[in-house]
Amino acid sequence: TDVLQEYFVPQARFAEFVDGLRTIIDRERVNLLNVTIRGVERDSISALPYATQDSFALVLYLHQALTLEDCRAMVRTTRALIDLAIRMGGRFCLPYQLYYSPAQLRAAYPGISAFFAAKLRYDPEGLFSNTFYEKYGKQPATAGNP
Numbered sequence: 001t002d003v004l005q006e007y008f009v010p011q012a013r014f015a016e017f018v019d020g021l022r023t024i025i026d027r028e029r030v031n032l033l034n035v036t037i038r039g040v041e042r043d044s045i046s047a048l049p050y051a052t053q054d055s056f057a058l059v060l061y062l063h064q065a066l067t068l069e070d071c072r073a074m075v076r077t078t079r080a081l082i083d084l085a086i087r088m089g090g091r092f093c094l095p096y097q098l099y100y101s102p103a104q105l106r107a108a109y110p111g112i113s114a115f116f117a118a119k120l121r122y123d124p125e126g127l128f129s130n131t132f133y134e135k136y137g138k139q140p141a142t143a144g145n146p
Contacts, residue, residue: 005093009088011053013088028077033063040055047118049091
């Protein structure tokens with residue numbers, strides 16, 4: 001199957017992120033087909049902004065076999081890339097695969113607890129939901145790995 005992932009990295013840390021990306025992709029032997037890079041301006045409006053400063057977005061297009069081994073490699077790769085983005089002062093795109101841990105979510109998006117609290121305040125009956133909220137929003141922010 002083909003997979004998209006997206007990482008947002010401050011412009012000053014771009015080269016360092018690319019070096020780390022190369023190391024992780026080589027180590028995990030993941031099939032990276034393409035990377036699209038675009039500029040992203042600082043977002044000071046959104047509740048959960050992807051770019052808190054002018055950044056580059058790197059959209060990875062990966063091909064993955066559906067074997068257990070390849071799925072595990074994709075989880076390791078995703079978590080390593082998220083850690084790398086966080087170390088660079090960047091973030092990752094939330095809607096893609098939900099492989100990140102609650103700790104990674106909090107590190108990248110410090111406003112996530114307030115976001116989930118607002119969701120509960122405005123939708124106390126839980127009428128609106130999705131897999132992201134089911135996995136991360138219904139548990140305490142300090143819960144262990146998913």
